[in-house]
Amino acid sequence: MKQNISESELEVMKVLWKVNQATSSEIIENLKDKSEWKPKTIQTLITRLVSKEFINVDKSNKKSYIYSANINEHDYKNYASKSFLEKLYNGSINKMVLSFVKDNKLSKEEIEELKDILRDE
Secondary structure, three states: OOOOHHHHHHHHHHHHHHEEEEEEHHHHHHHHHOOOHHHHHHHHHHHHHHHOOOOEEEOOOOOOOOEEEOOHHHHHHHHHHHHHHHHHOOOHHHHHHHHHHHHHHOOHHHHHHHHHHHOOH
16 A cells, blocks of 8 residues: 545545445445535545555446445554554654653553553553
């Protein structure tokens, strides 16, 4: 993967991860209550995701194409997390955690939970 998914494109991916495959009309229907995007905007997002190869398109049905995710949600989250870490913290999870701890004033419960997670790993 060379490119990231924009926040808008991610909304389309979430639909496909939830339903596995869908036509553009079904994707538009799923997003109509979550956004104020026009159908043409959603179609543009779908087209971008196809060109980035995050979405497969089955063109065997001439009436409507069937879209499906080319990457599962778990794999994309891993990729995006690593990309985020690399971009902002030079790949160091320690620097990221320290930054969150210092800047977000964790409660004692949150600190204990973090310690428990680190002990278990």
